[in-house]
Amino acid sequence: MPLFILFPGRVAKEAYLVVRGERITVQASTSLGDINCSYSENRPGDTLYLNRPIGPRERLVLNLPVKEFACGNMLLNRDFQRTLKSGDHPLVQVEVLELVxxxxxxxxxxxxxxxxxxxxxxxxxxxxxxxxxxxxxxxLSFPDYELSTPQKLGGLVKVEEELQVTVELLLAPQTFL
Structure with a gap:
């Protein structure tokens, strides 16, 4: 007859956040000034687990359609899409592997x-x-992703080789620790 011994102990409470949307802003500096492109999305709520490695099925994955970024006008939108090769790669994907x-x-x-x-x-x-x-x-650096910096007007307007990207995760109020 097996003997089971139970030890009283604490059950660790799992920590998580509920992400209800995201806002992504991409800024590039040019020889004439800055260009800002942005994308935002609301969602019903995705769970983002904290303080442990996150399994593939539990990960927060943001699929950002390149054509949905707004850069201020049609020409800048088209240049942004061409630079990120949206014809072959229509999505930018951000996957949270761990958050501690x-x-x-x-x-x-x-x-x-x-x-x-x-x-x-x-x-x-x-x-x-x-x-x-x-x-x-x-x-982010253009060469890291094998991207070419766009040049306009025969090279008179040049874009710096770095992009400044701001990622904002919008959280449900009751989930902030």
Whole structure:
């Protein structure tokens, strides 16, 4: 007859956030000024687990349609789409592989797919913002994704080789830790 011994103990409470949308802003500097392109989406609510590796089925995946980014006018929209090769790669994908709470901010590991090229970004620092948001700023280099910087007017207007990307995760109010 088997003997079962039960030890009283604490059950760890699983930590998570409920993401109800995202706002992505891409900024590029040119020889004539800055270009800003943005995309936002609301969603019913996706669970983002904290403080542990996140399994493939549990990961928060943001599929961002390149053609949905607004850059201010039709010409800039078309240049942005052409630069990111939207004809062959219509989506930019951001996948949260891990998010660990570290005091008032969160450290993440992301997989970013741009123009068919994948990069894993470690130590991504998400900060808590007013209005139930987590926000981070990323600096992406055109060569890392095998992209060419656009040039206009025979090279008179040049774009810097880095993109400044702001990712904001919009959270449901009751889920902030």
């Amino acid at each position: 709470q570290n005091g008032p901010h969160f450290l993440g590991k992301l997989r970013l797919q741009v123009a068919g090229k994948n990069q894993v970004l470690r130590g991504v620092d998400f900060r808590r913002q007013a209005g139930q948001k987590l926000s981070t700023k990323l600096c």
